[in-house]
Amino acid sequence: MPEMRILMAHMGKPDQCGIEGYERNGGYQAIRKAIPQIAPENLIELVKQSGLRGRGGAGFPTGMKWGFAPKDPALPKYLVCNCDESEPGTFKDRLLIEHDPHQLIEGMILASYAIGARYAFLYCRGEFFEGIVKLSAAVEQAKKRGFLGRNIFGSDFSLEIVVHPGAGAYIAGEETALLNSLEGYRATPRLKPPFPAVAGLYGKPTIINNVETLCNVVHIVNHGAEWFQKIGKQKNSGTKIFQVSGHIQRPGCYEFPLGIPLREVLDVAGGMFPGRKFKACYPGGSSCALLTERDLDLSMDFETLAARKSALGTASIIVMDDSADMVKVANRLMQFYQNESCGKCTPCREGTRWVVQILTRIEAGKGTIWDMEVIEKVCNNMEHNSFCPLAVGAAPPVVSACKEFKSEFEAYIRKNPNSEKLPEMPISYPYS
Amino acid sequence: MLSEKTKTAILELQKIYPEKRSALIPALHLAQAERGYLPRETQDEVAELFGIAPNEVNAVVTFYDMFFEEPVGKHIVHVCKNVSCMLRGADELLEKLCVKLRVAPGGGSTEDGEFTVIPSECLAACDKAPMMLVDDKVVGPVREDDLDRIVDQARKGTGHPSPVKKAEADHA
Numbered sequence: 001m002p003e004m005r006i007l008m009a010h011m012g013k014p015d016q017c018g019i020e021g022y023e024r025n026g027g028y029q030a031i032r033k034a035i036p037q038i039a040p041e042n043l044i045e046l047v048k049q050s051g052l053r054g055r056g057g058a059g060f061p062t063g064m065k066w067g068f069a070p071k072d073p074a075l076p077k078y079l080v081c082n083c084d085e086s087e088p089g090t091f092k093d094r095l096l097i098e099h100d101p102h103q104l105i106e107g108m109i110l111a112s113y114a115i116g117a118r119y120a121f122l123y124c125r126g127e128f129f130e131g132i133v134k135l136s137a138a139v140e141q142a143k144k145r146g147f148l149g150r151n152i153f154g155s156d157f158s159l160e161i162v163v164h165p166g167a168g169a170y171i172a173g174e175e176t177a178l179l180n181s182l183e184g185y186r187a188t189p190r191l192k193p194p195f196p197a198v199a200g201l202y203g204k205p206t207i208i209n210n211v212e213t214l215c216n217v218v219h220i221v222n223h224g225a226e227w228f229q230k231i232g233k234q235k236n237s238g239t240k241i242f243q244v245s246g247h248i249q250r251p252g253c254y255e256f257p258l259g260i261p262l263r264e265v266l267d268v269a270g271g272m273f274p275g276r277k278f279k280a281c282y283p284g285g286s287s288c289a290l291l292t293e294r295d296l297d298l299s300m301d302f303e304t305l306a307a308r309k310s311a312l313g314t315a316s317i318i319v320m321d322d323s324a325d326m327v328k329v330a331n332r333l334m335q336f337y338q339n340e341s342c343g344k345c346t347p348c349r350e351g352t353r354w355v356v357q358i359l360t361r362i363e364a365g366k367g368t369i370w371d372m373e374v375i376e377k378v379c380n381n382m383e384h385n386s387f388c389p390l391a392v393g394a395a396p397p398v399v400s401a402c403k404e405f406k407s408e409f410e411a412y413i414r415k416n417p418n419s420e421k422l423p424e425m426p427i428s429y430p431y432s
Numbered sequence: 433m434l435s436e437k438t439k440t441a442i443l444e445l446q447k448i449y450p451e452k453r454s455a456l457i458p459a460l461h462l463a464q465a466e467r468g469y470l471p472r473e474t475q476d477e478v479a480e481l482f483g484i485a486p487n488e489v490n491a492v493v494t495f496y497d498m499f500f501e502e503p504v505g506k507h508i509v510h511v512c513k514n515v516s517c518m519l520r521g522a523d524e525l526l527e528k529l530c531v532k533l534r535v536a537p538g539g540g541s542t543e544d545g546e547f548t549v550i551p552s553e554c555l556a557a558c559d560k561a562p563m564m565l566v567d568d569k570v571v572g573p574v575r576e577d578d579l580d581r582i583v584d585q586a587r588k589g590t591g592h593p594s595p596v597k598k599a600e601a602d603h604a
Contacts, residue, residue, distance in 0.1 A: 076450075088514045088554040119450065124595075126461070126498045127510075127555055129568035132595045162448055165595035167457050168497030170553065184456030184482075186495040202451055245516035245558030252559040286515060316558075318516055332518055336553055342495075 001256060001264055004231070006239050007215045008255045011099045017134055019141040022102035030221035031109050031147060036155035038221075041071075043114040047217060049225035051237035056082055056173075056210030057285065057313045059302040062217070068197035069115040069205050078206040079112045079120040080182065081214055084166055084173040086125060087285035088336060089316035092241040093211040095253050097124070097131040100215075101138035105161065107214030109147060110221060112159050115207050119160050123178055126166040135163045170340035174388050175208045176200075177342065188344045189388035212241060233259035236301040240315045244269040247276065247321035256300075263296040265317060276321040280404065284313020286333050287393025289400035310396070326405040327412050330398045331359035337394035348391035351382035355398060367413035369420055372402055434477050438466045442481050445596075453482060456492060458596045460499055465594035469500040497552075505541045505548035508592040510565040513551045516558035520573065525562050526551055528576050532583065546587065568593040 005011070015021025022028065034043060048063030069077055081104065085093040097104060104122075112120045122139075124132050139161050142148045150158045164182060166172050172181045176190035179201050200206025216238055220228045229237045236258035242265050245251045249270025256265065262283065272278055280290045283300065288311035291298065298304055305312045320329065338352035355378050358371050379395035386392060402409055413419050442459040446452035456478070463478050464470050470493050472486075479489040493499045511517075511526045526539070530549055533542050539549040555570070557563045563572030566586045574582065 085556045086554060089516050089558050090554070091556040091558050094556045125556070126457075126496075126595050127565060129593055129595055130570075164454070165458055165461060166496075167461065167499055169495065181457065182454055183451065184453035184492065186491055243558065245561055246519045251516075251561065282515075318519075318558075320519060324519060328518070329515055332513070332515055336514060339553060 001260055003255055003268065004239050004257055005255045006219050006231075007096065007100075007103070007212065007241060008253065011095070016100050017098075017102075017138070019102060019138070019145060022100070026222075027102050028106055028145075028147060030218045031106055031113075032153070034110060034221050035113055035153050035157060040114050040116060043110065043221070046225050047114070047220060050220045050228040051225075051235065052213065052216055052220060052228065053236070053302065054210055055212035055216070055240065055314070057087065057287075057311075059312065062209065062213055065197065065209075066111070066115050066207060068195070069207055070198075071116075073116055076119075076202075076204045077115055077117045078201045078204060079108060079115060079117040080175075080178065080201060080206055080208045081108055081120065081122045081211060082173060082175065082178055082208055083122060083124040083128070083131070083211045084169075084178060085128075085211070086170040086173050086340075087287065087314050087316060088333070089243060089245050089282065089318040090285050090314040091243050091245075091316070092253055092314070094128060094131060095241070096211050096215055097128065097135055101131075101134045102142070103215045103218055104135070104211055105138050105142050105147075107217045108161060109142075109152070109159060110217050111207065111209060111214055113152075113157050117207070118158055119162070121182060121201070122161060122163045123172070123182055124163060124165055126168050132163060132165055139163060169342075170336075171342045171388075171390055174390065177388070178208065179206065186342070188342045189390075191387075232257040233299070233301060235303060240300070240312075242300065243314070243316040244319060245316070246281070246319040247273060247324065248319045249273060259299045259301045259304075261297050262291065262300055262317070265300065266296075266319065272319075272321050276323060279320045279322045279324055280326070280401075281320060282318040282397060283315070284311045285316040286318065286336070286397050287311070287389075288313050289396040290404060292404055310400075326401045326408045327359065327363050330401040331356065331363055333397050334359055334394065337390065341390060341394075345387035345391075347382045347386040348388075348394070351378050351386070351391060352394055354378055355382075359398075362409060362412045365412065365415035367409075367416055367419060368422070369413060371413060372406070372409060375399070375402060434463055434466060434474060438462055439477075439481060442478070446482070453484065456482060456489070457496070460489070460493060461594040461596040464499060465596070468506075469503050471501070503541075503545070504592070505546055506591040507547050507567055507586045507589065508565075509547060509549050509567075509586070510552035510555060511539075511549065512553070512555050512557075512561070512563050512565075514554035514558075516554070517561040517563060520561040522562040525564075525574055525576065525579075529564075529579055532579055547583070567591065 010016045052062045053059040172187035177187040181187035196206045382391040383395035445455040475489045479486040541548040560572030
């Protein structure tokens, strides 16, 4: 299947970042069409009908989420765009903001109009230096053209967009942690309920959407819900930007309708290196169970991957060929979750640390025959008892690696002549 | 002491938000852009501008990876160590870079204060793996032979940037 570029249609065109170029290429037509001709509740209905699901990983229906915002126009409401892209293997939002910032701004205007927000915040990962510059410039240009500010197109809808830089924390991508960060606190998650749509930023109703989700809204308004629904498959309408990285010939972003077989995405990305064989991949960023060769024909959609006990997540495919050392991969990933655990809850803070210590012991040839079982138990505890999704995502990549490639772990453990003796205290590991 | 210019800029930032504390992280970026890092006295000054306890600011500074409580090099090289980069040789690259710059294995600062090497988690540029963030520039895929050129080029730059200051400069 060839690529189907909708969000990425104008990638790489040098003029696309400027407002004239964006408009020349068909931009800012959706807001002209919608404001004020389409009533906000009808815009929500349109997005509901399109079947658009959130592209930040969870796949929650976007129109339904918007519908949760209270209708009372007197109540302050906020839109927050989550551009804190930090999931390992994920690099679609960076591409979207660096190559087509106005597409996102237009999507944010539409979403704010639909939910009745007067303020919208664009929480951008602090390390996205180029993206922040381009987004800030785009906001200024849109303001000058009257697409932002007071009484847009003579309507009573007014909107300010604030580009807000983060400061480096994976957990800030979790929506309630993002709100704390945006309020000027440590990015620790909040208890849900209340959900942000009821009590979010400053305790007010807040809708939080991913960059790619908001970009999709522009095209739904331009072409209609029916057009969007025809792309992809049932319950999985639209295209998705698949990001392929790791052991693959042409790593990059590729846009396809949802439901494309995994094998085809890998083929378009150039396939394996010469002489190498596909071994495994994480299909949706690192926070999901890995897939193996027998899964290559799976359809890349939310339901199919959930049924396989993995996840579509951010559709970030991290590919490993037969040269990959799964013990190292598992250890590196758990180190990531340990580094990024906010420390708020014990299962995550302690669990990630203990699993890293055990995996480091195994990798150093000091593992014991009990280690695999302990890893599974600790991961099980993390997955089911932690406060937020971080540790829920930390367990499957490691547990699935242990399960699918058990023999590799056992081979490491057999290197220890004393593997059947009670373990010594975990050795320290070279990562601070 | 923070300059009047930075203090004024911080007070301006506070006005952008419905609640001024939201400006704390951008404000710390600005303060760090002036001082190079965030010593306790600078944190206290920022706390005063926000009317909050110094520990509230310290809690934020210590949480986020982009804030430094100790001096760092003029240039910062983040070397991504996450899986996509690891699979393409990030560990070896980090090792080579540390040897080249004569910093401790696994990262650290050069004696002349020019460079700090920081092993980093995923920087969202896995298409360029193995990649590095050199000050504000994403570079990759990096081969060992590229390191000389990358280091030389960084040396010519103005140093590690702040997302806030840079955005302002580009507007002006």
